[in-house]
Amino acid sequence: MPSHRMPSEADIISTVEFNHTGELLATGDKGGRVVIFQREPESKNAPHSQGEYDVYSTFQSHEPEFDYLKSLEIEEKINKIKWLPQQNAAHSLLSTNDKTIKLWKITERDKRPEGYNLKDEEGKLKDLSTVTSLQVPVLKPMDLMVEVSPRRVFANGHTYHINSISVNSDCETYMSADDLRINLWHLAITDRSFNIVDIKPANMEDLTEVITASEFHPHHCNLFVYSSSKGSLRLCDMRAAALCDKHSKLFEEPEDPSNRSFFSEIISSVSDVKFSHSGRYMLTRDYLTVKVWDLNMEARPVETYQVHDYLRSKLCSLYENDCIFDKFECAWNGSDSVIMTGAYNNFFRMFDRNTKRDVTLEASRESSKPRAVLKPRRVCVGGKRRRDDISVDSLDFTKKILHTAWHPAENIIAIAATNNLYIFQDKVNSEMH
């Protein structure tokens, strides 16, 4: 991120997303800007700078809007970015705020035509009497220019706040989900969308559950999942019905009676759901855990990992300061063997599904100089305290790692810590195991 400007609230990163090859990394922020980073090609001449990400393009995706009819301000904050699979030389991505989704096309220009007959070098019309012969304009190399243009604006599809977008594997459609509805769009058609899920009750008084996240299956273009504030997942099949209010499968874990409290529902609310690359599993994040679900088993998750269980006894305070409502994201690595999620105090956690080992790392300027190795951190909950341990009561709850992303193929992760972006690479183990 540019460091010459004073950090402001507009710079708070609100989403991070690698493209399908991992060559590009897009971030969206609260001010409606999108910044795209590109990975420098590895060069034998400068081995130390191989594979680092530099700023590729910056553009204003969404502006603050005022809805005069409803007397409401519409925030420009970018909630989600999703890349389209690359189909030609251009890159495309979808970015969305609370209400409007936009399709952006990113193209490179590194040549320009020179030698026009009718115009001079500055573009001014030539005096025709001076033109004595015709020439064919030639393409000459120029400094790389990255051009971003809005190709589609998908507006007026949502009454409530959009929380997710997901591109279908058919590369022709995508879905957008708000608190109560999910719409299906065709990428080329902006003036209509199909409503495929609607959980709005006839009486809003009866509203007890909202949609929190949704995603298309990576391979089956007819399947998608959506999560709810009550901790359930619904897998839907678009071939079964036009309106997918009836789920094909309902994934829900029964409440643990020994852990029951007034906050049970809040902490069970799913803040993110991600299909594994294989398409066989789903990963969910709720307030205290990440869970792996097998699509073939609805009764309970196959794996549960504690992110910060030491917070379980602090739920009352976390409810009071609203931290209990924080929405953390989660991510798979390319081979689906490791999962990652953020926490407080700029900590993020990784869980190896095979070895069952986990690690806590910190994203901060102090603890990470370039090319330094990240040191594992530990939160102590009383009892023996090691030298570098952090005690639970010293955790900074304003430093939340809500947004994280993992390169699709390599051990490179992007961590958003408020208004800073950290990119960590595992040089030793670059290949997936």
Add this chain to the structure above:
Amino acid sequence: MMLSKGLKRKREEEEEEKEALAVDAWWLDPSHPAVAQAPPAVASSSLFDLSVLKLRHSLRQSEPDLRHLVLVVNTLRRIQASMAPAAALPPVPSPPAAPGVADPLLASSDAALSASMASLLEDLSHIEGLSQAPQPLADEGPPGRPTGGAPPGLGALDLLGPATGCLLDDGLEGLFEDIDTSMYDSELWAPASEGLKPGPEGGPGKEEAPELDEAELDYLMDVLVGTQALERPPGLGR
């Protein structure tokens, strides 16, 4: 924002801070037998208070975070369910002389809080339900008002709603069938103010409930009087 026992409270009442700290000590102990059963009324009352405040704050936003709202409401319901013996009392605060009531003062305030919570929840439904009718919001108040203030039109609709709800529901919906009314959907009336609804549970119980700011009320009254005749006088608080 550190997590510590001496957390600065948002509530106005100072005495509740001490009560809450005492509550915290109990609350943090997962082995406490009370955790598994219905917690004592003392703890629930503070949590109830806090939840009601959160709900009010959420409803005051021009566009409330629906997830936050729903989670707080559901939590309130759980708390209310656990306070069932107290909530079963009539909404009238009884004098602290009734035998058999463990803490009469608390019981009466619980009941009043329960009543206020019930009416807050009804507000949400009223606000959303009334939005089916495409009212001309432009007439109701100056556009470009800063968000976060109470939109004047809301109060008016609240007053009109119960009397004319059936008229608006079907008739106008039919008229506008072939028009894209997605813009007139639920969000039309942002539930920014819940203070003016004269709910059916009116009566002495209202006096105990949290009141709308006098200044807010005056402002709303001015606007209402300026734009249309009132069908019935608004109640103070609830």
